[in-house]
Amino acid sequence: MSFRRDKKGFIFSLDAALAMLVMLIMMAGVARVVGPELTYGQHGYLRLERYANDTLEVMQLLGTMDNIVDFVRQGENGSAKSLARAELRKILPEEVQFKFVIGDRLTVYPSDAAGWSTAFSNAKEIAVATRMSTFSENYIVFEPITLYVWRGSTLGEN
Amino acid sequence: MNERGQIFTLDMFFALTLTLIMVSYSGLALEQARRQTEEYTMRYSLERTANDASDVLVKTIGRPVGWENDITTLETLGLAEENDGRPVPNELDIGKLGLLRELCRAGNWDPSKSEVQAVMDLFGGSENFEIKLIRKDLLWRKLLAGLDYENVITLFGVEIVVDAENMGTVIDVQVELEWDKEKETGAERAAEFTLVVQAENLSVEVIVGGGVMEVWSKITLWDIWPGWDIEDSSGVESSFEVAVVRRSVATRSGTIRGEVRSLVHIPSPSWNDYTLNFEIKPGELDTFDWYILLRPSEKSSPTTHIWVNRPAGGNSDYDFPPDTIFSPRYHGADDPKIANPLVEGSNYLTIRVRGSKWQWVDVYIIAVPSCTSLEAARLAPDKVSATLEVKLWW
DSSP states (O other): OOTTTOOOSOOOOHHHHHHHHHHHHHHHHHHHTTOHHHHHHHHHHHHHHHHHHHHHHHHHHHTHHHHHHHHHHTTOHHHHHHHHHHHHHHHSOTTEEEEEEETTTEEEOSSSOTTHHHHHHHOSOOEEEEEEEEEESSSEEEEEEEEEEEEOOOOOOO | OOOOSOOOOHHHHHHHHHHHHHHHHHHHHHHHHHHHHHHHHHHHHHHHHHHHHHHHHHHOOOBSTTGGGOGGGOSBOOOEEEETTEEEEEEEOHHHHHHHHHHTSTTTOOTTSHHHHHHHHHTTTOSOEEEEEEEEEEEEEEESTTOEEEEEEEETTEEEEEEEEEOSSSEEEEEEEEETTEEEEEEEEESSEEEEEEETTEEEEEEEETTEEEEEEEEEEEEEOTTTTTOSOOSGGGOSOEEEEEEEEEEOSSEEEEEEEEEOOOOTTSOOOEEEEEEEOTTHHHHEEEEEEEEESSSSOSEEEEEESSOSOSSOSEEETTOSEEEEEETTEEOTTOSSOOOSEEEEEEEEEESOTTOOEEEEEEEEETTOOHHHHHHTTSOEEEEEEEEEEO
């Protein structure tokens, strides 16, 4: 096609297309600059963090933490697990799931379902709180007590 | 031929149209950006205020130290327990919450008062706030295999009846809540489900799934907002912008204002009786309900006699057995059965214990915000976990 033969029409060059694209991106960017997700992003994580810290603090105040650690010291991991699970489910809201870990001695999820490890790995946002405890074997060992929390739905037991 | 004039080609028309569209869209985009920034700022401020307020409530004792002795001195509200002038973070002083509840009564809520202003300042100068204290508890957990279960429990004046049966492919559950001649029921029959039944400030949730049935109770211990005593609701449901912050706390359902533990029978001839002294501050007689709670080592012993504000002699005011809880002052009125009622200032109990030397009794003076369920007083010596929920709205 020749522009000489037919002089009527529009020229829409690649430059113009790119310019329009840039304009559209800029406009979309301006419109999205402060969406509601930004507010959640800032406060949602803060809340998760506080859930984690508050929970360990409350468990300490109620004496539950000492009882769990005592069970672990005595090798009664089943009792420690039941107590930790019951207390954490009582304290944390339903929509918040958890992984409670004492060193490599104890790991507790909200239920005995198989998918918790995957759910934990796939969680988008995880908040963590930690305390220290001592265990005496041949010598004193410091073990971290860590609580991970994230938002998610519960999994049934098998 | 006249060569003067304007050329307005189709190209130019399109160019102008495009320019106008671009300009108007830019204007719209800017307006949208401005509006969103404004909304974001408002939302951010609301969230921030609610988060900060909840943090101050659960982590600090308030200012000045001891404001709970005279609420008119209140500068900054804080509800944490105090230990040697320092806060115990996340441990809520239920007495302070009771004082806040009193301050929020319609008759006491006057924004011209400095203490009311101090509370409003915590919420960004707003009266649109609500504070709830919620307790969640696992009542029963049963395996679904061979399930045929019925149980009854009374919590805070509500009788809860749960009847569950495994029918093979489905689980049949019926829940009945009964209180003050009112009744609420719920039923469900499926393989997996969640059933919620609500009664006033208590809800029962039955979760069936994963091979187990769990029955949870959730009770609102306190629900406070300005004018809670005359309005049915805080008005939060009619607002579009609400920030809700939940903090986990350890608390008691009442304050212990005096206690003596492990009282045993001291044999005659000394006939030694025990004395428990306690103070009631000005205004507290009507702000709180006052209870005497006994926790004996056995179901009906040791025998315990109590005289209120008088030495032992003549008929005692209260006796155990059968009762373990007594209310010398409830709902702003003295118990007509006792000779010397409680007074503001110094009070005392004379306690006589009779039993074997292996039997003992603990005696507590409990104060709970007025018109509270008897159960709150009964559970007061035990620290429990709860959720403090702060709602703030524009």
